[in-house]
Amino acid sequence: MEIWLIRGGKKSGPYHDYEIREKIAHEEIEGDEMAWHEGLPEWTSLNKIEIFHHEFEASDEPVQPPELPKEYLERVEAQSEGQEKPKRYLARRFWARWTDLVIYSAVWWLVMYAIGRDIEAAIRNPWLQLSIYIPWFVIEAWLIHRFGSTPGKWLMGLGVKNEDDSTLDLKPSIWRALRVMVTGIGFGWGLLSVLCQGMSWFTTKRIGKPIWDHIGRHKIVASPLNPIKIIALIFLFFVSAQLQMAVRGPYEEKIMTEAYPNLKDFFEKSNKWYFPVKN
Numbered sequence: 001m002e003i004w005l006i007r008g009g010k011k012s013g014p015y016h017d018y019e020i021r022e023k024i025a026h027e028e029i030e031g032d033e034m035a036w037h038e039g040l041p042e043w044t045s046l047n048k049i050e051i052f053h054h055e056f057e058a059s060d061e062p063v064q065p066p067e068l069p070k071e072y073l074e075r076v077e078a079q080s081e082g083q084e085k086p087k088r089y090l091a092r093r094f095w096a097r098w099t100d101l102v103i104y105s106a107v108w109w110l111v112m113y114a115i116g117r118d119i120e121a122a123i124r125n126p127w128l129q130l131s132i133y134i135p136w137f138v139i140e141a142w143l144i145h146r147f148g149s150t151p152g153k154w155l156m157g158l159g160v161k162n163e164d165d166s167t168l169d170l171k172p173s174i175w176r177a178l179r180v181m182v183t184g185i186g187f188g189w190g191l192l193s194v195l196c197q198g199m200s201w202f203t204t205k206r207i208g209k210p211i212w213d214h215i216g217r218h219k220i221v222a223s224p225l226n227p228i229k230i231i232a233l234i235f236l237f238f239v240s241a242q243l244q245m246a247v248r249g250p251y252e253e254k255i256m257t258e259a260y261p262n263l264k265d266f267f268e269k270s271n272k273w274y275f276p277v278k279n
Contacts, residue, residue, distance in 0.1 A: 003015045003016070031046050032045055032047065095152070095233065096155070096158055099236060100152035104139075105240070106240035108135075113247045119248065119251050131187075133181060133185070141173040142170070144168055145170045145173040148167055155233040157223040157225050158221070159220070160219075172218075176212050179211065179212035179215065183196055183200065184200050185197065249272060
């Protein structure tokens with residue numbers, strides 16, 4: 001269909017109807033222009049011509065969707081009320097982790113003492129200190145693969161599973177242990193360990209999981225705390241810490257008094273229990 005228009009007091013055209021629609025879409029035509037096409041008895045406003053009604057009916061206001069059904073809203077509300085935010089068990093995980101590490105460290109230093117190794121040289125060797133926990137994380141990977149837990153986690157009522165509640169295969173369990181050793185405790189090495197634990201705490205608070213469980217798609221499952229197990233954990237922690245100090249103590253005193261001579265009187269007056277120093 002060919003359309004004639006009067007624009008600016010002058011007749012223009014003819015235009016095909018699709019050309020008129022394009023001009024309307026690009027706001028080149030407002031709709032009050034006089035128009036005529038074959039079959040009309042007289043000139044008529046463009047917005048009153050039937051074939052262009054739809055182009056001028058659209059409202060400037062955005063179309064709003066209808067309200068959601070009441071039944072759907074009630075169901076969603078009921079589900080949200082029944083759901084709890086996932087628990088992170090930060091304190092329980094912290095004490096479970098360090099109970100495992102303190103027990104392992106006590107065993108490691110007792111073995112070194114029993115076989116006659118030079119304890120002072122071991123303490124002074126930074127590379128040895130950096131590698132002490134490597135055997136433990138191999139053991140931890142196997143324990144989690146085999147039992148889903150470790151001694152510290154078991155005493156704290158914690159276990160590790162995949163997100164689908166299946167037990168970890170050995171390979172992902174090894175990768176998990178490696179990530180914990182590097183990013184979780186920083187090899188247990190002084191300030192690096194503190195920094196890594198702080199970052200792990202922040203990550204867990206932010207995304208709900210530490211980075212090693214987030215990447216591996218694992219989760220922590222928990223059972224109620226058992227008072228007897230808690231007492232056992234406290235006992236094992238402090239006994240292990242004391243045994244470790246009984247081995248390391250004399251040598252650490254020597255190293256510290258060499259660096260800070262004013263501590264010599266403090267160490268001599270303090271009550272302590274150490275294993276005999278082997279020459």
